[in-house]
Amino acid sequence: MIVIIGATGTIGSALLERLVDLGVPARALSREPEKLRDQIGEKGWSTIEVASANASDPESLRRAFAGANQLFLAISNSPRQIELETSIIQIAAKAGIKHIVKISSPAFEKSSPVAVAGWHYEIEKTLSESGVTHTVLRPYAFMQNLLRFATTVTTQNAFFGSMSDSPCNFIDCRDIADVAAEVLTNREVSGQIYTLTGSDIFSYPQIASKLSVLLDRPIRYINMEPQALLRNLIEHGHMPPWLANHVVEIQTMSTVVPERPTDIVKRLLGREPRKLDAFLHEHTENFR
Structure with missing residues (x-):
């Protein structure tokens, strides 16, 4: 089972659509589950489970991770980014999640002049130290x-x-979502860092x-x-x-x-971005 955090975001919603098309079961989390159900529509009701959860509520996350083995993590940038994503990763690791796919930043160095990139650097560090297999997507x-x-x-x-x-x-965020779906469903290409353009x-x-x-x-x-x-x-x-x-x-x-552009989308998906x-x-x- 794949848990999706960020299911109402631009990438997360496109990922849900892709997983529905593939017939892959997933559990999408939201603070407003009824709105998310409306977003998914009838087409996804047979494969997408919607669960109520809040990134600031550890107990709701523990319930949401029960029985799952993969996590897609895409939280909108905010000053609480490090706090929230670090907590989510730690809870996921303890809950038995085996693979985390994280949306990060292409300029991720700690010394980057882009403050948000520094946040992602710290989060990626936590991810590396978690012991969980992880795939990092760094879209431009x-x-x-x-x-x-x-x-x-x-x-x-x-x-x-x-x-x-x-x-x-x-x-296009839909290409990011398609790459995320690929690394979530194809073990041969997971566990890497991909810069996407x-x-x-x-x-x-x-x-x-x-x-x-x-x-x-x-x-x-x-x-x-x-x-x-x-x-x-x-x-x-x-x-x-x-x-x-x-x-x-x-x-x-x-x-x-x-x-400079990369060819990673084409290599992973077998088509041009x-x-x-x-x-x-x-x-x-x-x-x-």
Whole structure:
């Protein structure tokens, strides 16, 4: 039995869909199980068990892990990341979980200028010390996060950042989920660390050009100084300061650390990763 923590997230929900298609039984955890059942729909009722659990409630996790042998762990980044994921890993190990698949960060070094990456470094350390077989997935930027630009694209025909013209790796969260399903169901490829990207890299100016063609109107990318972007994200984007800092740190790092795509998605899945052009076309109406 596979337990899924993060079942309502972008990756976790796509993983559930993939496991349903494969007919693989899983137990999805949620603080609001009825909403999760609605999300899964009738198609998944025969293979997906929904259980009430809270990452902050150890006893609920112990109940949820009973009889399971694998855990998919994907918690939204937050200042409590280390505390919550460390606790979950320790409880899982004591409950007899034999394999943990964790979503991590591509820049995971302790000295990384991206604070969230430092959190994942500490969590990966706990995972390594747990004695549990583990697979770590380190995806780069999610294509789905580009949808955050939809508001200013629709209202100002522009989006903002501080990456200048630096190329960036993007990956569709559905590809991450497909890789997760593969490592959860194929022992031959589990127990490794995988850095996940799409097949190409793109800069924000290139994405603005793609949106311009797609929408048949000029879309601009406006580059800002990091501190100006930080203020904009907090004051106008209404992001909590830690998250705004995270966005700025990632974009700043992208300007000094060259990014290159990997072929891991293709090697694991036997197909090319989903393309950015296809993703933008799929979500055209979001940017109208």
